[in-house]
Amino acid sequence: MDYDKIHAVMGYLWSPLAAVSASWQGKDNAQIAVAIAAASIVPDRPRLIVQLYKTNLTHDLVVKSKSFAVNFLRKDQVELVHELGFSSGRDRDKLASIPYRAGPTRSPILKECLAYMDCRVVNAMDGGDMTAFLGEVVDGDTLSEAEPLFWHHLRTVMPQAWVQEWDTKIKREIEISRERMGKIRWGA
Amino acid sequence: MDYDKIHAVMGYLWSPLAAVSASWQGKDNAQIAVAIAAASIVPDRPRLIVQLYKTNLTHDLVVKSKSFAVNFLRKDQVELVHELGFSSGRDRDKLASIPYRAGPTRSPILKECLAYMDCRVVNAMDGGDMTAFLGEVVDGDTLSEAEPLFWHHLRTVMPQAWVQEWDTKIKREIEISRERMGKIRWGA
Numbered sequence: 001m002d003y004d005k006i007h008a009v010m011g012y013l014w015s016p017l018a019a020v021s022a023s024w025q026g027k028d029n030a031q032i033a034v035a036i037a038a039a040s041i042v043p044d045r046p047r048l049i050v051q052l053y054k055t056n057l058t059h060d061l062v063v064k065s066k067s068f069a070v071n072f073l074r075k076d077q078v079e080l081v082h083e084l085g086f087s088s089g090r091d092r093d094k095l096a097s098i099p100y101r102a103g104p105t106r107s108p109i110l111k112e113c114l115a116y117m118d119c120r121v122v123n124a125m126d127g128g129d130m131t132a133f134l135g136e137v138v139d140g141d142t143l144s145e146a147e148p149l150f151w152h153h154l155r156t157v158m159p160q161a162w163v164q165e166w167d168t169k170i171k172r173e174i175e176i177s178r179e180r181m182g183k184i185r186w187g188a
Numbered sequence: 189m190d191y192d193k194i195h196a197v198m199g200y201l202w203s204p205l206a207a208v209s210a211s212w213q214g215k216d217n218a219q220i221a222v223a224i225a226a227a228s229i230v231p232d233r234p235r236l237i238v239q240l241y242k243t244n245l246t247h248d249l250v251v252k253s254k255s256f257a258v259n260f261l262r263k264d265q266v267e268l269v270h271e272l273g274f275s276s277g278r279d280r281d282k283l284a285s286i287p288y289r290a291g292p293t294r295s296p297i298l299k300e301c302l303a304y305m306d307c308r309v310v311n312a313m314d315g316g317d318m319t320a321f322l323g324e325v326v327d328g329d330t331l332s333e334a335e336p337l338f339w340h341h342l343r344t345v346m347p348q349a350w351v352q353e354w355d356t357k358i359k360r361e362i363e364i365s366r367e368r369m370g371k372i373r374w375g376a
Contacts, residue, residue: 006234036225123372
C-alpha cells in the first residue's frame, strides 16, 4: 500500500485535537488524541468513538473506570498540547498545574477548553495497538466560541524544538504499533 | 443531555461524505456514510473505522464479505448522494447506472470519485443500532484534486425537495436507532 496515494484525503479523517482524560482510584490523567468520531444519529443520545493507544496510561484508566472525558482544545491552546501530549502520566503528574474538576463520571474536565464531553464506555474494540472505545455522552458543554485546534495548524506554529521532540516520539510509537497491530483479539 | 450545548463541536466529528460499497455472492451495493475515521499511525499500514447502520443492505454485505470500499466524493458529486443515499439497495440496483470496477476485495470502486480505499475488516464493534468496522486498507488511490464533499456544504446546495425527502428519512432512522442503541452485545 503506497500511502502517498491516499495521504491527502487521510488528512480529513482525523478530528480536532482533544485532551482525553480519565480517573481511576485517585489517579487522574489526560493525553492528547486526534482520533475521535461522532457515533450517534440520535441528537439527545450523543456518542463518540475514541481511539486510544495501549501504551498510554489514559488507555488503562479508561479500561478500569469504563469512563473518559473528551476536552476539545481551542486553536490557541498550543502549549497544552506540549504539556499533555509529549510525556506520560506514568512519569509525572501531567494535570498538576492544570485547573480541572471531576465530571459526572469522575473523569477530569478541563476548566479551560473549547468544549467537553464526559462519557461512559458502552463497548470497546481491540485494534491490536489501540482500543476504540464507544462512549455515551452523559454531560457536555461548550466553553468558548474559538475555533478548534487541528493538527495541520499546530504543526505550523509549534516551536522547532517541539517538532523534533514530536518526531522522535511518534517514530518510536509507530514501531510499537507496527509490531502490535496484527495481534487483534476479535470482538474485544 | 442537552445536545444544543455540544452541537457546534459535534459538527467537526463527522467525515467528508463517502460511498461505502461492498459485494457478496454477486450482489453489489453502496450507501452514503459520514462516520469514517483514520485508525492507524503506521503510514504503510493505513486503517479506517467505518460506522454502518444495521438497517442498511451494505452493512450486511460487509458482515458477510468482511470487506468494504470507501469512495470519498468530490465536492460536485451532489447528485450521487441522492442516487446512493436516499434509497435502499433492497429496493433497487443502486449501482446500475454508475461506472465501477471490483477492487482487490471485490468491493465496488467507483470510477468517478475523489479517492478510494479498499479495505478488509479486521475487527468489528456492536453499537446496538450500528456496527463500527475496523478495516485494513489494502488498496487505494486519489483520482481528483477537487475538494471533498462535506455535509454542511451539501445541505446548502441540495434541492428543496431532497431536503424534505432527507428529513423524512432521517427522522425514521433516528426512531429506529433510539430503540436499538441500548441493545449492545459487548465485544461483538
